[in-house]
Amino acid sequence: MTPIIRTHRSRALVIIDALITALGWLAFSYLATAGIIAVMTGLDHSFEFSLMGSEVPVTHALLLYVTIAALNALILILWGTYRRRSTRTAPQSNAASDDASLAERFALSGAQLQDIRLSRLLVIHHADNGEISRWEGYDASNIRLTA
Structure with a gap:
């Protein structure tokens, strides 16, 4: 992956950034996989979201994950479309x-x-x-x- 903006960062910050990103993806993968397995096996237990203060069924949590992912994708597509249209230049003739x-x-x-x-x-x-x-x-x- 090529970053959009390249800035010089120390090797330690690059490693810390990579580790935190990998940890986030591992946690998301575990939660999504565990939720899908629970729904497929019929063990649709509820678990508590501390921020919501109530128990939420696994299917609702998976729906929340998908909704957040769809919103992120929509924002990214809108931003990319805006940037493409705002940076268009006149075609070069010769x-x-x-x-x-x-x-x-x-x-x-x-x-x-x-x-x-x-x-x-x-x-x-x-x-x-x-x-x-x-x-x-x-x-x-x-x-x-x-x-």
């Missing part, structure tokens, strides 16, 4: 002419523009008039590119 106008606009050569595009990490320094005064970048093999 990439070669766009490259030429982009290079001209920022006073770059075609080779410099290509180096900037190949950089995985890029720091651009601007002059007071808005033009690019210099840039520092690193490509996929961590070779430093500067101009």
Whole structure:
């Protein structure tokens, strides 16, 4: 899985996050499996939810799990649809002419523009008039590119 936003975190925090996530999935899997087995074998016992203050049949608990999962899925789908629609851009007509106008606009050569595009990490320094005064970048093999 590739995270949406990548931030540098220490290895300890990554391990703690992975362990807590795994523990949550194990607990959910146990509760869902135990509930399904109880319903299928006819041992539909009730258990108490401390937050609800009353006993709830296993079938109601399973229905609650499914409802929460469906709401989470709906929220995720709505968020993804919103993000896709809000970030749409006009289609590019001709990439070669766009490259030429982009290079001209920022006073770059075609080779410099290509180096900037190949950089995985890029720091651009601007002059007071808005033009690019210099840039520092690193490509996929961590070779430093500067101009």
